[in-house]
């Protein structure tokens with residue numbers, strides 16, 4: 001997951017390959033609650049790992065459920081209609097799918113068993129209405145108090161003074177959020193233990209019916225057969241009891257699929273994009289996004305648990321659609337509208353106003369930012385594609401779906417934008433709510449023209465701070481990091497281990513060409529050995545300096561270095577990054593510091609690692625190395641003509657990082 005302040009998605013051209021979707025958030029949190037309420041163990045496979053499921057898991061654990069994780073599966077031992085923990089303070093983040101059902105379940109449990117619970121979340125959660133659900137629960141005798149603003153969390157739930165009653169005449173509004181009805185359906189089986197059935201009537205037209213359909217299907221899996229009269233009346237039979245299905249697999253998230261269906265509908269690429277985890281048999285309403293994408297021009301095939309999508313008509317056909325049944329995936333349609341020939345209109349989206357943010361306002365603002373003409377009403381949005389695309393820094397409002405759908409704006413070339421533009425996604429971490437690895441998954445299947453994948457190079461002499469600066473800058477930009485010195489050092493280490501003479505160019509080049517080198521989060525691996533520490537030895541640095549003077553060695557190591565040039569971008573440090581390996585780099589920094597400073601830094605670095613060192617010999621060594629690196633015939637260490645020269649002798653690390661980031665920012669269109 002990207003936790004940077006922003007992520008620049010370069011102009012993207014095509015998609016290909018296979019993407020596996022994370023589990024559906026809606027199914028995951030419903031199943032977790034049901035597993036938590038029933039007796040015995042339920043093993044849930046394919047559960048979404050995200051912020052929203054995490055708060056649900058923590059709440060269940062706090063309420064006395066046993067939660068065991070093993071790999072992809074989670075095993076829940078439920079409380080079986082009892083209430084082992086009678087007091088808890090539950091933080092539920094911004095997860096509506098946790099707040100609403102837990103409110104209903106705890107209100108009913110506390111009414112039956114007694115107890116005191118506090119439910120709260122982030123600031124935005126305290127702005128999301130829950131009054132209609134609370135009213136329905138109060139009407140059957142539950143005790144729920146508002147801690148602050150009436151109608152909104154935080155909530156305090158307590159024992160019911162006179163028990164539950166009027167179970168046969170429960171009323172709930174269905175036209176604001178279907179989550180209220182879902183919450184009641186999930187929780188009310190608990191209220192039927194005393195021998196009465198529970199009957200719920202829906203006031204107003206029920207929105208998001210497919211989500212309620214999903215709730216009913218999942219209840220059935222847990223042994224609860226709800227009788228349904230159209231979408232207005234629901235009856236839960238007396239003495240209903242949750243029965244664990246023992247094992248259950250969560251479908252991939254159909255809303256998450258929409259970003260990839262959308263990408264494949266607009267991107268070039270002869271092959272279809274395969275999407276696994278959700279298919280045409282899905283129980284999720286948002287699978288109907290497939291019909292909308294087809295109507296706009298996409299070619300979609302599919303079966304049970306899979307989809308294959310390719311571009312059909314482009315520009316897309318504009319769409320005029322009532323989106324009541326697919327409120328979440330409809331946001332993706334709003335961005336696809338940028339690729340249509342004419343104005344698209346999405347109606348029936350009043351529920352957008354009470355989601356993670358006011359989504360109608362957010363989408364309108366951000367679509368306009370990249371050049372679209374947008375008109376909105378209380379429950380609709382109309383989008384006309386940009387006459388001229390603009391590079392936009394997209395605000396995401398702590399809303400995962402805003403972040404994910406706007407990533408599609410990076411395909412602007414497919415809509416004819418010239419030049420093609422990158423898109424900046426602010427606070428990309430918000431995708432953690434439902435799809436923590438969304439951007440990684442996108443970069444795994446999307447391709448960009450090499451010239452569009454940005455590179456920032458940092459060259460300079462030894463101990464000037466290249467590595468420190470490069471890794472800090474890469475971390476701030478969310479880019480890959482190439483420590484090319486480590487590649488030369490690895491070749492030197494391999495040569496030293498194999499006993500190859502430092503002057504035997506053909507043997508060294510042969511060894512370099514076969515180097516089995518892997519850089520991973522778990523260290524640097526040469527063959528089966530982790531060699532991170534060994535590479536830093538001064539003797540290996542010196543040998544690297546010597547063997548790196550051989551042209552054939554340099555050539556043999558080129559591909560390893562070029563392979564780092566991947567989406568979303570690269571920061572590369574070394575001697576010839578800007579001059580030879582990445583001459584097209586957007587920013588080339590040549591970093592220097594006085595020899596005295598550098599010797600001092602290296603000395604401190606070695607001492608802090610418990611390696612003894614002598615400052616005078618270090619200085620002599622580094623001066624000899626500088627001379628060799630600068631004077632060799634191929635790729636000598638020197639600044640590129642267009643390099644930014646930065647002497648950091650008198651700068652702190654943070655100051656150097658800020659200076660380089662400022663120079664980088666000035667070279668982006670987001671300035």
Ligand SMILES: Nc1ncnc2c1ncn2[C@@H]1O[C@H](COP(=O)(O)OP(=O)(O)O)[C@@H](O)[C@H]1O
Nearest residue numbers: 462463464465466467468601605648651652653
């Ligand atoms: N601007 C700076 N000011 C002070 N110390 C620095 C600065 N940049 C780097 N250092 C320190 O100098 C040492 C050598 O830096 P390193 O990044 O390993 O250099 P290089 O990759 O150029 O050989 C590190 O211990 C680092 O913390």
Ligand SMILES: Nc1ccn([C@H]2C[C@H](O)[C@@H](COP(=O)(O)OP(=O)(O)O)O2)c(=O)n1
Nearest residue numbers: 462463484485486488544545548574575576
């Ligand atoms: N792009 C590069 C990177 C390193 N080298 C050579 C020259 C250097 O003396 C050695 C070791 O590089 P490294 O950057 O790890 O060395 P320092 O950390 O600066 O001491 O490799 C090179 O020739 N070209």
